[in-house]
Amino acid sequence: MRAEQSKMSAVEQQRRQLIEDVQALPEDALQEAADLISRLRQKATVLQEGEQEIPKGLKQLPTIAETFDEIRQICIEENFELDLPPRKDRPNQFVIDDVSF
8 A cells, every 4th residue: 555655646746747847838839739739639529520521621730640740840949858767667578687788
């Protein structure tokens, strides 16, 4: 039980840190992210509804790959790096600890 509380505490700290980092971003970057999320939601709505015909306004939207390329380029231009801590929730099957090179 104590370990579970510790994990929850660590997750909560990471969540709070992420919120602080996002709030520290410039307003124009936040607006770009909001616009991107809006476009992705529009696409998801169309896909979920299973419509065969895409409305005219949505035909001009970029693909998800193009959107991720745009995000990648913005991160490069803004010199943004997302630091992710190593996984600790379970063993990584792809790491061999007993092999030395």
